Every structure is written in C-alpha cells, then in structure tokens.
Amino acid sequence: MEGSFPHVRPRRLRRTDVLRRMVRETTLSADHLVAPLFVTEEPASSDVASMPGVRRVTLDDLRTEARALAELGVPAVLLFGVPEHKDASGSGADAAEGIVQRAVRAIKHEAPGLLVITDVCLCEYTDHGHCGVLDARGLPDNDVTLERIARVAVSHAAAGADVVAPSGMMDGGVRAIRAALDAAGHLDVALMAYAVKYASAFYGPFRDAAAGAPAFGDRRTHQMDPANAREALREAALDVAEGADVLMVKPAVPYLDVVARLRRRHAGVPIAAYHVSGEYAMLKAAAAAGWLDERAAVLETLLSIRRAGADIVITYYAKDVARWLRQDGR
Numbered sequence: 001m002e003g004s005f006p007h008v009r010p011r012r013l014r015r016t017d018v019l020r021r022m023v024r025e026t027t028l029s030a031d032h033l034v035a036p037l038f039v040t041e042e043p044a045s046s047d048v049a050s051m052p053g054v055r056r057v058t059l060d061d062l063r064t065e066a067r068a069l070a071e072l073g074v075p076a077v078l079l080f081g082v083p084e085h086k087d088a089s090g091s092g093a094d095a096a097e098g099i100v101q102r103a104v105r106a107i108k109h110e111a112p113g114l115l116v117i118t119d120v121c122l123c124e125y126t127d128h129g130h131c132g133v134l135d136a137r138g139l140p141d142n143d144v145t146l147e148r149i150a151r152v153a154v155s156h157a158a159a160g161a162d163v164v165a166p167s168g169m170m171d172g173g174v175r176a177i178r179a180a181l182d183a184a185g186h187l188d189v190a191l192m193a194y195a196v197k198y199a200s201a202f203y204g205p206f207r208d209a210a211a212g213a214p215a216f217g218d219r220r221t222h223q224m225d226p227a228n229a230r231e232a233l234r235e236a237a238l239d240v241a242e243g244a245d246v247l248m249v250k251p252a253v254p255y256l257d258v259v260a261r262l263r264r265r266h267a268g269v270p271i272a273a274y275h276v277s278g279e280y281a282m283l284k285a286a287a288a289a290g291w292l293d294e295r296a297a298v299l300e301t302l303l304s305i306r307r308a309g310a311d312i313v314i315t316y317y318a319k320d321v322a323r324w325l326r327q328d329g330r
Contacts, residue, residue: 001326001330010127013111017201019262025307026303026306026307027306028299028302028303028306028313028321028325029325030072030074030321030322030325031073031075031171031317032306032310032311032312032313032327033074033075033076033096033199033312033314033318033321033322034074034075034076034077034078034117034272034312034313034314034315034318035069035077035078035316035318035319036077036078036079036080036314036316036318037062037065037078037079037080037103037313038054038055038056038057038080038082038142038209039056039057039058039059039062039079039080039081039082039099039100039103040056040057040058040081040082040099041082041083041084041099042056042058042082042084042099044058045057045058045061045326048205048208048209049208050204050205050208050209050277050281051205051206051209051211051277051280051281051316051319052281052282052284052288053316054209054280054316056082056209057203058105059102060138061101061176062103062106062107062189062199062264062328063106063107063109063110066106066107066110066114067110067111069111069114069318069322070111070113070114072319072323072326073321073326074114074318074319074322075114075115075320076115076116076117076163077107077114077115077116077117077312078117078118078119079100079102079103079104079107079117079118079119079161079163079279080100080101080119080124080209081093081098081099081119081124081125082124083099083124083125084210086125086126087125087126088126088133088134089122089126089133089148090122090123090124090125090126090148091125091151092125092131093121093122093124093125093144093148093155094151094152094154094268095155095157096155096158096159097193098155100118100119100156100178101155101156101158101159101160101209102159104116104118104156104159104160104161105159105160108160110150114139115129115162115163115167116160116161116162116163116164116218117161117162117163117164117165117192118156118161118164119165119167120149120152120153120164120165120166120167120168120177121149121152121166121167121168122145122148122149122152122158122168123168127328131167131168131169131170131190131222132145132148132168132170132222133145133148138216139190139221140168140170140221140222142170142172143172145168145170146170146172146173148176149166149170149173149176149177150176150179150180151180152219153166153177153180153181154180154181154184154186155157157181157184157186157189158184160191162189162190162193163189163190163191163192163245163246164177164181164189164190164191164195165191165192165193165194165248166191166194167172167194167197167250168194168222169194169197169222169223169224170222172236173193174191174193174239174242174243174244175242175243177191178191178242178243184289185190189246190246190250191244191245191246192244192245192246192247192272193236193239193244193246193248193279194237194248194250195226195232195235195239195244195248195249195262196224196232196235196247196248196250196258196262197223197246197248197249197250197256198223198224198225198226198228198250198251198255199223199224199225199226200223200251200254200276200278201278202251202254202276202277202278202279203251203276203277203278203282204277204278205277205278205281206276206277206278209277211235211291224258226254229257229258229261229266231250231264232258232261233261233265236266237265237266238274240266240269244269245269246269246270246271246272246312247266247271247272248271248273248274248314249262249270249271249272249273249274249280249310250273250274250275250276251274251275251276251279252273252274252275252279252305252310252313253275253279253301253304253305255273256273256305256308257308259271259273259305259308259309259310260309261310262309263308263309263310264309270311270312271309271310271312272310272311272312272313272314273305273308273310273312273314273315274314274315275301275302275305275315275316275317277316280315280316280317281303283297283298283301283317295320295324298317298320298321299321299324301315302315302317302318302321
C-alpha cells in the first residue's frame with residue numbers, strides 16, 4: 001500500500017485517543033438502549049438462574065427498577081408479563097388488570113419520562129406455551145390469533161403504553177393491530193414489529209425467565225428459518241406496508257448481515273436489534289470463567305450491532321452499559 005500511495009498512513013489517525021474519537025464512525029450511547037423487564041404476579045421477585053443479574057420483578061420492585069433506569073438515562077423498557085393464571089386462549093393477556101397493564105401504569109406513575117414498549121404475544125399467557133390460539137392440528141390459528149393480539153395491543157395502549165411490539169410472527173399481525181389501535185383512538189401509539197424473528201437456539205434463558213416454553217412441539221411453523229435472509233427482506237417489506245413504525249431483528253449478533261441488509265433496503269425506517277437472552281448468557285458465562293473482560297466484550301458486541309445499522313439495541317445489559325458509558329463520560 002505504501003508503495004502505491006506513499007503519503008497515505010491510516011495509522012496517523014489512530015495515534016491518540018482524541019484523534020480516534022474525532023474520526024469514530026459509529027457511536028453507542030444510552031439513548032440507543034432498551035431494557036427488557038420481566039414483571040411477575042408471584043409474591044416476591046426472583047433471580048433467573050440462566051441469566052445472572054436478571055430478575056423477575058414484582059410491581060413494587062418494578063417501580064424501583066424503572067427509577068434506576070431513568071436516572072441512568074436509559075430511555076425505554078420492553079415489558080414482558082409473567083402471569084399467575086394461564087389458559088388455552090391466553091385470556092389474561094388483554095385483561096384490564098393484567099400484569100402488563102398494571103406494570104405500564106406503575107412505570108408511568110413512577111418514571112413518567114420512560115418510554116414503555118410492551119411485548120404483544122400470547123405465549124406467556126397460554127397453558128400450552130405457543131404464540132397463538134391453537135387449531136385442531138395443534139398449530140397457531142393465524143386469523144383467530146390476530147383477533148386476540150389486536151385486543152391485547154389495544155389493552156396495552158389503554159394502560160398507557162407508548163409502543164406495542166407484536167412478537168408472534170402471525171401473518172397480517174401488524175395490519176390487524178394498527179387497525180385496532182386506530183379504531184380505538186390510539187393513533188399516536190407506535191408499532192415496533194418483530195419483523196424478522198428467527199427460530200433460534202438462543203432463546204432458552206428467556207423461556208426460563210418468562211415461563212413461556214412450549215409444552216409440546218416448537219415454533220418453527222411461524223418463526224423464521226435461520227438459513228433464510230431474502231425471506232427476512234420480504235417479511236420486513238410486508239410489515240412496513242402494513243404500518244410498522246420500527247422493524248426489529250431478533251436475535252442480533254448471529255443475524256448482523258440481516259440487520260445490514262434491512263438498513264440498506266429500508267433506509268428511512270428505524271431498525272431495532274434484540275441482543276437476546278442466549279447472547280447475554282454466553283457473555284456472562286465467559287466473564288464468570290475469567291475468559292474475557294466483560295465490560296470490553298459487551299461494549300464491543302453492542303457497538304457491532306450499531307455498526308451493522310441498528311438504531312435501537314434491546315439488551316439485558318442496558319443498565320450496566322448506561323453506567324459504564326457514564327463512567328467514561330459518554
């Protein structure tokens with residue numbers, strides 16, 4: 001290189017910390033983070049064994065957690081409910097006094113500036129653990145499920161949610177929810193579509209936390225095949241056409257190529273990437289074994305998600321990262 005371009009020496013701009021900061025192409029700040037939270041109807045908060053540092057929290061502890069996140073500058077949370085009662089239709093998901101509905105109201109009272117995103121799905125509320133109402137074959141009935149999740153989204157909006165996020169990968173879900181929200185007068189509630197959600201091996205710890213593992217079978221009939229990327233572009237285009245305000249890719253790191261392709265294809269649409277439970281657990285396990293520097297590895301990982309094109313990073317490390325960035329003066 002130096003023979004052809006004798007005056008070009010890229011290392012000049014890496015010589016000092018000030019120079020590196022001035023030419024840095026990608027940044028990571030607390031403004032990019034969303035903290036997932038599990039709120040439970042159990043009498044006490046409890047640790048999630050497979051996700052060190054993550055807890056299922058009661059409504060009282062949720063208020064404390066919301067205040068802590070707001071004080072650190074984390075702008076948003078993604079709520080998952082862990083109800084006490086489950087049934088075949090997931091009736092608790094759209095109950096006015098359901099666990100998520102009460103959690104939204106609690107956060108809005110305790111930390112009114114915090115943006116509240118709610119997961120819209122039935123898997124935590126059904127006794128079979130699948131993402132919809134089942135048909136005679138034991139598979140989610142797409143159109144029946146659309147009616148249910150539309151009601152769930154409206155109930156979350158009525159409780160005060162700022163953004164609803166359907167995660168069940170039902171065809172036409174975004175259209176059904178947008179129509180229901182608008183009809184109920186919730187025109188300003190945004191919709192974050194789990195547009196590209198893969199049938200991933202990295203969800204195991206989440207299912208421990210949310211008590212939402214399928215009682216039988218799996219979710220490959222509605223979640224995407226990990227081998228497919230062109231299909232992801234198709235799914236995302238459909239969701240944009242149906243009214244999605246934000247597109248999400250889940251998981252994040254194994255699918256950074258998909259994040260990058262979506263960024264190019266949908267330049268005007270915000271993109272979120274979910275750094276999921278298995279990705280979190282791997283970093284925690286390696287750090288606990290002393291095999292890597294947790295802080296450095298986490299920051300590098302999340303920066304890679306941003307560099308691929310994600311505007312929003314959903315991560316269980318949100319509180320830690322916000323604290324680390326504050327310590328660094330960022």
